[in-house]
Amino acid sequence: MALLLSIVIPAYHEEKRIGRSLEGVLAFLVEKSYQAEVIVVDDGSKDGTDRVVNEWIPKYREAGEELRLLTNTPNRGKGYSVRRGLTEAAGEIVLFSDADFSSPISEAPKLIDPILEGNADVTFGSRALNRALIGKHQPVFRDFGGRVFNLFMRAITGLEFKDTQCGFKAFRRELALPVFQLQSIERFGFDPEVLYIARKRGLRLLEVPVVWNDAEGSTVRYASDSINMFLDLVRIRLNDFAGRYDGPAAHFAVQGQKAKQATKRL
Helix, strand or coil, X not given: XXXXXXXXXXXXXXXXXXXXXXXXXXXXXXXXCCCEEEEEEECCCXXXXXXXXXXXXXXXXXXXXXXXXXXXXXXXXXXXXXXXHHHHCCCCEEEXXXXXXXXXXXXXXXXXXXXXXXCCCEEEEECCCCHHHECCCCCHHHHHHHHHHHHHHHHHHCCCCCCCCCCEEEEEHHHHHHHHHHCCCCCCCHHHHXXXXXXXXXXXXXXXXXXXXXXXXXXXXXXXXXXXXXXXXXXXXXXXXXXXXXCCCCHHHXXXXXXXXXXXXX
């Protein structure tokens, strides 16, 4: 039977949190009875992230669910990890979430259902559309930084969204493969680039308010990463001006089809 859902979790030094996250995802899948798979992309972690994920693989198998581990060597970045996970996924819909699940997996139907119902091709969680849904807020300086980044993002890219950085997004996989082929930003600035390319290619984008709670232990280095994310916004416009987002998109589509066929043979 064809898979409905692939859940991709990029992880970097998540030994302390990934087990709890996988436990929650497994409970969600068993309750919802989705035909699904879970793919953790370990982005070159030097802690025990891979060990914890491997410990959960037989637990998923016992429950009739599939959990896979992909490993990047060396560290490549969150954007690369999400792209790799989506490319090797087999589900009709691919949802990715940060490993801490600041937006709980119980919020996933808010992203999945609009795609299933044919109302959107890309859905993404937003903290800004309804701030009453935020339980535990970020520190003030981080919240302020996020608002400033969004102002620059809107001005530079023309994307009229209130929050592109929430790590909780879903894609109709067949339509998203060409988008991710054209993606060039591999670290934290990849979110607006993916949304920019998706809009340019005519995909229907939907921003959705979700429950969200700040989780300690972020791997973002706020000074250097914030500067790089701003520069990434400029790179998006330069890439578009240079025609980088106008090219064919066959390579990843072929890779993804091979991955789907391999999954069917298993």
